[in-house]
Amino acid sequence: MIINIQSLEKNSSKLIKSIDDFSNNISNIYNELNWVSGYWNDYHARLFFTSVESERIKINKTYDELVLLKEVYKYIISQYKSIGNKLKVNLETKDDILNKFNLFNDKVNEIISLYNDLDLSFCSDVASKINSQKSKLLKIKENIISAKTKIKSTLEKIEEIEKNINFKLSKIDIEVIKRVDINEFM
């Protein structure tokens, strides 16, 4: 997966403005149609303006659908912003990545255990050097564990965000609308 948060944020602001413009435009169109209904009155007009009213209600729902979509993008931005500006990760390799940390950690444990098995009583002059190396190794082990925990937590967070986005998207149902036969109004 590749996510560019900065670009998402920039385009999301444009989307918010466009959705507002859409709402204003639709409102102007139907206010104008409603206004002219006072200047045309016959059988066809009555049929036409009744149809226009039900059409207005259906088209207005588009605004709600756009708002839901906008909310999903807002969620994507707010959640990923805390992780980074640009993300490139393959979630399918999550277990492999974590296993590599485990293997590395096991190897360090093996070396530490070799250090522990050493009898340093007869070589006190090098014992301090060896103990210092062992301490460095223990520090590396700590760093490995800490890095693994951070990476695991980030990958799990990404998985959770994607799951939530999927759920939010599944709730958006864009209603299909149909044109009516305009010949009955003429």
Next chain:
Amino acid sequence: MNGNFIDEEEVLKTIDKLDVEITNEKLNLDNIITIIQDININYKTDNESKLSELLDTLNNKFKTITAIHDDNITVLKKNLDTYISTREKIANMFDDLA
């Protein structure tokens, strides 16, 4: 409202206003689709196909909305034309009688 009538001047004014609004809206609807496409380019995940599916449905809906608004103008224009043509025919009949 009683009786049948069309106020030609007001209906024409409305047609002109709707023409302007709908032209703006067409641009706006195209703009929304372009922006969403740009957003989706920067969000490549497993949810991408669902977003793309929603965008296609939305694009088709926008096309229908634009067509509906064009239809509304057509209805107003044609009824106005019919009204004017009938009015002229009646006026000519009176002229012929005179």
